[in-house]
Amino acid sequence: xxxxxxxxxxxxxxxxxxxxxxxxxxxxxxxxxxSSSDILELIPTRPGLVQYERFFASPDWMQxxxxxxxxxxxxxxxxxVLGILAALALWRxxxxxxxxxxxxxxxxxxxxxxxxAIAIYRLFLDVGMxxxxxxxxxxxxxxxxxxxxxMVGSALRSFxxxxxxxxxxxxxxxxxxxxxxxxxxxxxxxxxxALFAFNVSFDEVVVTLFVSGVRSKTLPVKVWDAIQHEITxxxxxxxxxVIAVTLLVLVPALLIRRRAA
Amino acid sequence: MSAIDTLVRRHGLTTCLLLPPLVFLAAFFVxxxxxxxxxxxxxxxxxxxxxxxxxxxxxxxxxxSITLKIxxxxxxxxxxxxxxxxxxxxxxxxxxxxxxxxxxxVPFFLSTLIRNYIWMAILQRSGLLNHALRDLGLIxxxxxxxxxxxxxxxxxxxxxxxxTIFPILSSLLAISPDxxxxxxxxxxxxxxxxxxxTLPMSLPGVVAGALLVFIVSLGFFITPALVGxxxxxxxxxxxxxxxxxxxxxxxxxxxxxxLLCGTLVLYFLYARSVEGRLPRTAFx
Numbered sequence: 001x002x003x004x005x006x007x008x009x010x011x012x013x014x015x016x017x018x019x020x021x022x023x024x025x026x027x028x029x030x031x032x033x034x035s036s037s038d039i040l041e042l043i044p045t046r047p048g049l050v051q052y053e054r055f056f057a058s059p060d061w062m063q064x065x066x067x068x069x070x071x072x073x074x075x076x077x078x079x080x081v082l083g084i085l086a087a088l089a090l091w092r093x094x095x096x097x098x099x100x101x102x103x104x105x106x107x108x109x110x111x112x113x114x115x116x117a118i119a120i121y122r123l124f125l126d127v128g129m130x131x132x133x134x135x136x137x138x139x140x141x142x143x144x145x146x147x148x149x150x151m152v153g154s155a156l157r158s159f160x161x162x163x164x165x166x167x168x169x170x171x172x173x174x175x176x177x178x179x180x181x182x183x184x185x186x187x188x189x190x191x192x193x194a195l196f197a198f199n200v201s202f203d204e205v206v207v208t209l210f211v212s213g214v215r216s217k218t219l220p221v222k223v224w225d226a227i228q229h230e231i232t233x234x235x236x237x238x239x240x241x242v243i244a245v246t247l248l249v250l251v252p253a254l255l256i257r258r259r260a261a
Numbered sequence: 262m263s264a265i266d267t268l269v270r271r272h273g274l275t276t277c278l279l280l281p282p283l284v285f286l287a288a289f290f291v292x293x294x295x296x297x298x299x300x301x302x303x304x305x306x307x308x309x310x311x312x313x314x315x316x317x318x319x320x321x322x323x324x325x326s327i328t329l330k331i332x333x334x335x336x337x338x339x340x341x342x343x344x345x346x347x348x349x350x351x352x353x354x355x356x357x358x359x360x361x362x363x364x365x366x367v368p369f370f371l372s373t374l375i376r377n378y379i380w381m382a383i384l385q386r387s388g389l390l391n392h393a394l395r396d397l398g399l400i401x402x403x404x405x406x407x408x409x410x411x412x413x414x415x416x417x418x419x420x421x422x423x424x425t426i427f428p429i430l431s432s433l434l435a436i437s438p439d440x441x442x443x444x445x446x447x448x449x450x451x452x453x454x455x456x457x458x459t460l461p462m463s464l465p466g467v468v469a470g471a472l473l474v475f476i477v478s479l480g481f482f483i484t485p486a487l488v489g490x491x492x493x494x495x496x497x498x499x500x501x502x503x504x505x506x507x508x509x510x511x512x513x514x515x516x517x518x519x520l521l522c523g524t525l526v527l528y529f530l531y532a533r534s535v536e537g538r539l540p541r542t543a544f545x
Contacts, residue, residue, distance in 0.1 A: 015349025018342045019364040022422060025379045026368050028389070032382065040382050042389050080284040089278035105533075108290060110528050112454070112480025114497040115517045118504050122300075124282050142290045145282065174274050203294060203372040206493035210504075220374050227487060229376055236382070239375045250370050 023254035026243065033236035037154075040233065051237035061222065061238070067133070068219040069201055074137035075144050075201035080194045082141065083148025087177070090149070091156040109146045113206040116142070121210035131213025139211050140201035147200060151257065154180075155189030192256035195249050202245065272511070294521070302515035309358065321516075323500070328495045331413055332478035336420045339474045340467055343425030347466075350426070351433035369423040377487050380416045384488070406487035408490040416484045421477060425470030428535075432466030433459070465535075472531040476524055496520050 028042060033051060035044035054062050086105055090098050108116065120139050121187040123128070159182070167177040183190075205220040212221050217240050219242065301311055315321050350361045367378065381470070383389045384406040391403040406412050412510060436459065444454040482497035494502070503513035 003451075011345075011349050011352060014345040015347075015361075015540070018346040018422065019349070021342070021419060022368045023364045023543070025376065025383060025419070028370060028383070029375075029379050034441050039387070040389065042392075084283055085278045086272060086282040089282075092275045092278075097374065101279075108286075110476070110522055111294070111499060112482075112520055114480060114482050114500050115297065115524075116290070117520045118500060118513060118517055119297045121290065121504070122296060122510070123289070123293045138289050142286065145286070167543065168295070203374070205374045220372070223374060223378065227381065235378055239378060242372050242375050244369055250367075254366065254370075 008235045029239045029243070031235050033240040035233060035236070037250040038233050040236070050227055051234050052241075054234050055237055059236075061219075064217050064219045064222040067216055069132060071140060071218060072198045072201040074133065074184070075140040076194050076198040078137060079148050079197040079200075080190060081145035082146050083197070084152055084190060086145070087149050087152035087156055088182075090153060102153075104160055105149050106146045108142050113143075117207040117210045120207065124211055129214045130211060131177045135211050136208060136216070137201075141197075143204065143207070144197035144200040147196040148190075149164070150250050151189045151193035151196065152186060155186040159185050188256050188259065195253035196254075199246060199249050199253070201244075202249070211227065263426045272372055297304040297514045297521070298518050300511055301518045304511045309325065311512045312519075313517060314512065314518070320536050324494050324496055324499045327410070327493060328479060331417065331495060332411060332475055332481075333494075334410075335421060335469050335478045336474045338414065339421050339425040340471050343422050343470060344429055344463075344467070346422070347426045347429035347463075350430055365423050365426050373420060373483055376420065377416060377483050380419065381487060384415075407488055408492065410489075410493055412483050412494055413495075416488050417478060417481060420484065421474045424473045424477065425467070428469040428473070428489045429463055429466040432463045436462045444464075469531065469535045473526065474532065476527045476531065480520060480524060481525075 029041055032040060032119075034049065035041055035049040036046040036048040036050045039041045090102055091106075093101065117138075121144070124135045160209060163181050163185075164177060167181045168174070172180065197207070203220060204218075205224055208218050209222050209224060217225070219238075223235065223238060223242075226235060297413045302308065324529070346365070350358055350365075353361055381388070385391075386403045386405070386407075388406070390406060394404070440458050440462070441454060444458050445451075449457065480497055481495060482501070485493055485495040485498050486501070489498070497520070500513050500516045500520070502518065503509045
């Protein structure tokens with residue numbers, strides 16, 4: 001009995017330390033963000049909201065945040081529409097054709113971001129689109145499509161085909177059938193995919209570093225610059241805000257995915 | 262709507278659905294990547310100079326060897342630590358399992374950049390860890406925890422652990438409890454059961470996770486750039502350096518092509534090794 005207890009204790013100690021290693025840094029930033037001094041401290045000596053006020057009072061940071069939201073919403077819309085179309089097409093194809101196509105649609109998640117970054121940067125330089133909102137949306141959409149395809153694809157696989165066929169045999173066209181029959185059944189998966197797409201864009205930094213140019217800096221790119229120049233005391237506050245936005249977007253997305261699985 | 266219906270009738274629904282996403286990805290993903298590959302060979306005439314230079318200069322070979330070394334160390338630690346975490350999660354009660362899973366999933370989806378920044382705040386000379394160690398009287402001089410390979414590996418392991426935890430966990434959970442009963446009723450002790458049943462049965466998860474971590478590590482950019490600094494450049498950072506500082510595009514393209522081909526070949530191997538052996542839900 002003691003042997004079993006001891007073994008459980010060892011398993012909890014080892015596994016627990018690994019999980020703590022994952023979680024503690026993310027949690028530690030929360031108290032840090034309430035510091036009023038200019039040096040980093042884990043437990044602030046004079047806690048306050050100074051850094052948050054600084055962030056919201058800075059037109060530079062506000063502009064970056066607004067741009068990030070703008071690009072993320074654009075990406076969400078574009079990636080969701082293109083992802084749904086792709087997932088619907090894949091669903092209708094025979095296995096033999098579907099597999100390689102699926103592989104290609106997933107590829108943006110596998111290609112290293114730096115390689116895609118310089119490739120798309122080159123293209124946007126050639127057409128003079130570096131630093132524009134559309135160029136950022138296009139680049140982020142490429143990276144977000146796989147998430148939508150996977151989410152919507154798995155919802156379609158568990159979807160009742162006979163309803164679709166019934167609708168068609170009763171004379172509804174494919175477009176009507178999609179909006180009246182298919183869409184209501186995969187609504188949640190679409191929402192989940194859209195939220196993941198938003199998150200991909202809102203966090204993206206490597207490709208954005210190249211495509212954003214000098215003027216149109218998203219929040220992550222401004223954070224990147226700030227980190228490179230000095231460890232500014234405002235960064236923990238921004239980290240907490242970014243984490244909050246991510247959680248807000250992600251928690252429903254994860255719940256939807258769990259329901260689907 | 263009727264116009265679309267006519268279009269669909271004439272060309273087939275599947276083609277119409279597939280066309281927009283395929284054209285989009287071809288224009289903004291495939292063609293730009295092909296341009297990278299082409300640009301590494303033609304400038305404007307066919308040349309292999311950039312590849313020859315990569316293979317002959319010690320500086321570049323050093324970057325490649327640093328990249329491989331960091332990636333392998335990261336894989337090793339991710340497998341060992343990931344196994345410990347996955348084993349705990351797999352053997353916990355269902356309710357505890359839910360909670361422990363959250364500890365893996367939530368950080369995994371949080372911004373990589375932000376998590377790197379937090380690690381910098383912890384590891385830098387005047388950072389939290391050095392402060393804590395000094396306050397405890399363990400050190401007098403701050404330790405160099407950042408701008409070296411140790412720092413890069415620690416942070417990369419932190420970022421990539423979920424890639425081993427998820428597949429190992431799913432292969433651990435797939436082991437039938439009957440096997441444990443059989444093993445213990447045949448007289449094997451817990452350690453022997455672990456070595457002869459648990460470990461071999463979870464090996465597919467270990468292999469899948471290790472390959473995945475290796476693939477992602479090779480192309481890592483943010484951590485070596487922020488935590489590693491100029492000295493510990495990995496191949497991604499060398500590509501960035503040649504694009505934005507040296508402005509030697511063809512050479513950067515050649516480096517990118519090597520990274521791209523390596524990644525794709527390894528990913529192909531990974532996909533074949535995983536096929537059918539792991540449930541689809543093994544990855545986030």
